[in-house]
Amino acid sequence: MGSELGGSGGAGTATWAILVAAGRGSRLGGDRPKAFAALAGRPLLAESLERLDTSDWIEAIVVAAPADWEEPTILLAEELVASKVASVVTGGATRAESVRNALAEVPGDALVVLVHDAARPLVDDAVIERVLSRLAEGVDGVVPGLPLADTVKRIEGGLVAETIDRGAIVAVQTPQAFLAERLRAAYAGDLHGATDCASLVERMGGRVAVVAGDPRLVKVTASEDLELVSSLLAAG
Numbered sequence: 001m002g003s004e005l006g007g008s009g010g011a012g013t014a015t016w017a018i019l020v021a022a023g024r025g026s027r028l029g030g031d032r033p034k035a036f037a038a039l040a041g042r043p044l045l046a047e048s049l050e051r052l053d054t055s056d057w058i059e060a061i062v063v064a065a066p067a068d069w070e071e072p073t074i075l076l077a078e079e080l081v082a083s084k085v086a087s088v089v090t091g092g093a094t095r096a097e098s099v100r101n102a103l104a105e106v107p108g109d110a111l112v113v114l115v116h117d118a119a120r121p122l123v124d125d126a127v128i129e130r131v132l133s134r135l136a137e138g139v140d141g142v143v144p145g146l147p148l149a150d151t152v153k154r155i156e157g158g159l160v161a162e163t164i165d166r167g168a169i170v171a172v173q174t175p176q177a178f179l180a181e182r183l184r185a186a187y188a189g190d191l192h193g194a195t196d197c198a199s200l201v202e203r204m205g206g207r208v209a210v211v212a213g214d215p216r217l218v219k220v221t222a223s224e225d226l227e228l229v230s231s232l233l234a235a236g
Contacts, residue, residue, distance in 0.1 A: 014059060015110070015114060016106045016110045016113050016114070017052050017115075018062050019045075019049060019052060020098050020099060020116065021034075021035035021045050021073070022035070022066045022095075023035070027221055028221075028223060033066035033069055034118075034220065039230060039233070040233055043076060045073070047233070048116060048120065048123050050080050051122075053083065053085065057114075061084045061085045062085075062086060062103075066091055070088050074088050087102075096194040099115060106180065113177070113178050114132070114176070114178075119220045120173060120174055122214075122232060127211075127212075127214045128175060132177050139207045139209045140201055141177065141179070141182065141197070141209070142177045142178075142208065143173070143176045143209075144175070144213035145211070146212075146215065147171075148166045148171055151166060152169055172198065182204075183197065186203070216232055
């Protein structure tokens with residue numbers, strides 16, 4: 001299932017990254033998957049791939065590519081001289097299945113796995129450092145989160161059932177970091193209803209910490225998101 005690229009990863013490396021890029025991107029329109037939508041004159045995937053590859057915190061990378069787009073993904077990695085890309089795998093029908101496919105390519109002696117969505121292209125070393133540093137303090141996983149500005153209400157049948165204390169709620173982003181053995185155990189089970197990697201680890205009783213997220217980690221879903229990320233990228 002995985003295409004080996006001969007990257008720098010190997011036995012005994014500590015931190016592997018999984019870059020999830022298999023989404024179809026139907027809301028963006030066009031004739032290509034989201035990862036290959038144009039951002040600043042190159043594929044969206046190029047931004048996060050290049051940033052992970054140049055991060056001193058990451059030893060090796062597995063990319064979960066859209067079905068039938070594995071070869072273009074390999075060519076992009078070669079064009080970027082992304083030497084840490086060890087493998088490109090075919091993504092699954094869901095995000096969770098894509099992560100599971102990529103996780104199978106991570107060696108058994110890896111200590112930490114960082115999972116990031118290519119749909120959040122502006123990942124940087126500051127947030128990577130935050131999640132990895134907190135992981136070293138005795139938890140099973142770490143996610144970056146942003147406080148919510150809006151009032152949050154739970155509804156039932158179209159009526160407000162409860163106003164929720166927004167001080168106890170965060171909007172969760174990626175990259176998310178996990179002890180490799182805990183993430184493997186989580187993905188060995190039922191993936192139904194998994195909204196992110198942390199939800200599966202939590203389901204197994206794992207302790208997941210939250211660190212400060214990054215407002216620049218905008219998730220690209222629609223064309224206006226691409227425009228926003230483009231403007232952030234241009235602003236530096």
